[in-house]
Amino acid sequence: MPNIKSAAKRVEVIRKKTLRNARLKSALRTSIRRFNEAMAGGNKEEAGIKLRGALIAIDKAVSKGILHKNTAARKKSRLTLRFNKSVQS
Numbered sequence: 874m875p876n877i878k879s880a881a882k883r884v885e886v887i888r889k890k891t892l893r894n895a896r897l898k899s900a901l902r903t904s905i906r907r908f909n910e911a912m913a914g915g916n917k918e919e920a921g922i923k924l925r926g927a928l929i930a931i932d933k934a935v936s937k938g939i940l941h942k943n944t945a946a947r948k949k950s951r952l953t954l955r956f957n958k959s960v961q962s
Contacts, residue, residue, distance in 0.1 A: 897939050904930040908952060917960055924956050 875881045904927045911920040931949055934940040940948075 894939055897934060897937055901930045901934045912955065912959060920956060924952060927952055
């Protein structure tokens with residue numbers, strides 16, 4: 874435990890931010906998982922809707938500092954490629 878009052882405050886702030894980050898990261902993973910489930914189900918229209926939701930969630934995660942922008946770009950690219958391959962076949 875911190876002995877200094879300002880250090881104790883920082884511990885509390887960091888705890889709150891960690892919980893917020895975990896909540897946002899979990900929501901991001903859930904949106905990606907829902908897209909993957911829609912792809913596995915073979916419903917292309919639903920998968921397209923879930924893809925848009927996942928892309929929005931990824932962009933929000935970048936704006937909140939949860940993901941690095943290059944990581945987000947890579948994830949978006951892979952999801953979009955996977956969706957486009959299924960649409961073509």
